[in-house]
Amino acid sequence: MLKRLRTYFLTGLLVLAPVVITGYIIWKLFVFVDHLTGATLRGGYIRPGGVPGIGFVTVILIITLTGALANNILGRSLGGVVEGLILRVPFLRGVYLTLKEMGEALLSDKKGVFQRVVLVPFPGPGVYSIGLVTTPPPRSVDDAVGTPLEGVFIPTPPNPTTGHLVYYPREQVISTTLRVEQAVKMILSGGVVVPMDPGPSSQEPARSEKGAT
Numbered sequence: 001m002l003k004r005l006r007t008y009f010l011t012g013l014l015v016l017a018p019v020v021i022t023g024y025i026i027w028k029l030f031v032f033v034d035h036l037t038g039a040t041l042r043g044g045y046i047r048p049g050g051v052p053g054i055g056f057v058t059v060i061l062i063i064t065l066t067g068a069l070a071n072n073i074l075g076r077s078l079g080g081v082v083e084g085l086i087l088r089v090p091f092l093r094g095v096y097l098t099l100k101e102m103g104e105a106l107l108s109d110k111k112g113v114f115q116r117v118v119l120v121p122f123p124g125p126g127v128y129s130i131g132l133v134t135t136p137p138p139r140s141v142d143d144a145v146g147t148p149l150e151g152v153f154i155p156t157p158p159n160p161t162t163g164h165l166v167y168y169p170r171e172q173v174i175s176t177t178l179r180v181e182q183a184v185k186m187i188l189s190g191g192v193v194v195p196m197d198p199g200p201s202s203q204e205p206a207r208s209e210k211g212a213t
């Protein structure tokens with residue numbers, strides 16, 4: 001009876017934990033966005049502190065209207081004026097351009113941010129880490145080293161948004177058949193969640209046959 005109850009408890013935990021954690025993250029994100037606006041825009045005139053959800057809808061509408069405005073001639077002209085003013089300030093210029101380039105790279109649907117999943121020697125020789133191939137370095141960097149380099153982002157478990165950007169000679173980069181989303185799952189879980197093996201490689205049967213003989 002105790003073993004059965006233990007099995008039921010662990011099964012319920014496995015079912016509820018991902019649902020509860022996902023719901024909690026969604027709720028915290030909702031609350032964060034909902035409180036980006038002031039109490040007045042959240043319906044503070046209806047009840048003290050505002051009505052939950054009005055701020056969230058307001059932020060979504062502001063973003064959508066900004067995008068619609070930016071897509072017409074007047075919006076592009078106004079955006080160019082604002083951007084020109086920001087670029088005149090030395091410190092803000094660097095921050096603005098960096099954030100703009102990151103946003104364009106992450107939100108663009110023309111090309112994936114990360115091209116493929118590889119293995120690279122990190123943090124030292126003989127030890128391999130999962131890496132995501134990103135944009136190659138400038139030509140001047142390749143010329144300074146004297147060999148073509150691959151830009152590899154090495155995520156840090158369990159938060160794949162942080163990590164190290166390392167440039168490796170192409171011969172040190174080992175390609176894999178993993179998809180980017182599979183690699184991210186492995187990193188998020190600390191290696192607990194591993195994608196299904198597609199099957200033995202062409203070399204494995206040869207090794208088994210050699211051992212049998």
